[in-house]
Amino acid sequence: MGYLKDVADRMIVMRSGMIEKEFRHEEFYKLSDMKMIGMGLRVLSEIPEFEPTGRKKGDTPILRVEKICLKRGKRTLFDDMSAEFYRGQITAITGVNGVGKTTFCKIISGEIKQQKGSVFIYGENTPAKKRIHDCFFVGQDADYQIFTPTVLQEVTLNTGFSADDEEVIRMLKEFDLWQFRNRHPASLSGGQKQRVILAAALLRNRPILILDEPTSGLDGRHMRIIAEYLRRAAEKDTCILVITHDREFINIAADEVLEIH
Numbered sequence: 001m002g003y004l005k006d007v008a009d010r011m012i013v014m015r016s017g018m019i020e021k022e023f024r025h026e027e028f029y030k031l032s033d034m035k036m037i038g039m040g041l042r043v044l045s046e047i048p049e050f051e052p053t054g055r056k057k058g059d060t061p062i063l064r065v066e067k068i069c070l071k072r073g074k075r076t077l078f079d080d081m082s083a084e085f086y087r088g089q090i091t092a093i094t095g096v097n098g099v100g101k102t103t104f105c106k107i108i109s110g111e112i113k114q115q116k117g118s119v120f121i122y123g124e125n126t127p128a129k130k131r132i133h134d135c136f137f138v139g140q141d142a143d144y145q146i147f148t149p150t151v152l153q154e155v156t157l158n159t160g161f162s163a164d165d166e167e168v169i170r171m172l173k174e175f176d177l178w179q180f181r182n183r184h185p186a187s188l189s190g191g192q193k194q195r196v197i198l199a200a201a202l203l204r205n206r207p208i209l210i211l212d213e214p215t216s217g218l219d220g221r222h223m224r225i226i227a228e229y230l231r232r233a234a235e236k237d238t239c240i241l242v243i244t245h246d247r248e249f250i251n252i253a254a255d256e257v258l259e260i261h
Contacts, residue, residue: 040221053255057088068117095260109135136206142193152181159203191217227253
């Protein structure tokens with residue numbers, strides 16, 4: 001929200017459909033980051049340059065992409081692109097719109113086949129149809145990943161968890177979804193649907209989790225909750241790739257940044 005500091009004349013804060021607070025420009029400008037966080041919002045200060053954390057589990061990558069190539073018509077999206085990703089590590093994948101971030105991750109997850117090159121999982125050259133079993137890809141549009149008539153059924157589908165498991169109940173409550181557990185996911189707002197799909201992805205416990213713009217439609221509070229859940233998943237050895245332009249999220253969640261040109 002920092003870009004609004006010199007633009008906004010006033011700020012109106014809403015909660016549960018009601019106006020909770022209103023700030024004139026002078027008051028808005030003076031709000032501290034802690035005050036913004038306390039209201040569940042994003043910070044106003046300039047986001048610092050990202051610094052890698054060095055966090056990872058082991059020295060052998062769980063996922064290695066080696067010299068992949070992909071062309072669409074006359075356009076070359078990737079040419080001899082290579083990268084390594086580790087257990088316990090959250091990697092932010094960035095780059096300008098249209099550069100191929102989502103396509104790159106769909107190659108990794110097996111949804112798209114590369115024309116040349118290899119993808120290694122656990123050191124084994126893994127074909128696309130087998131990569132799908134090790135990876136879980138959460139796309140930008142949650143509507144394409146909704147399959148069941150209730151939120152509770154959606155988040156537990158193919159996870160091994162039951163509706164009354166403590167982990168499921170805790171996650172739905174922390175994601176502010178518990179009150180909607182018997183609603184059809186399609187009836188929720190965009191941000192709520194995004195959190196439903198994220199909860200389902202985290203409960204599946206795949207070794208490689210790929211998220212495409214997971215904080216779109218999320219306020220500061222839910223962004224920080226998602227970051228915390230991703231960190232917990234990484235601590236349990238999950239390898240996490242996040243396609244994002246969200247610099248605030250990158251700074252609080254990522255261990256490494258891969259910029260695609």
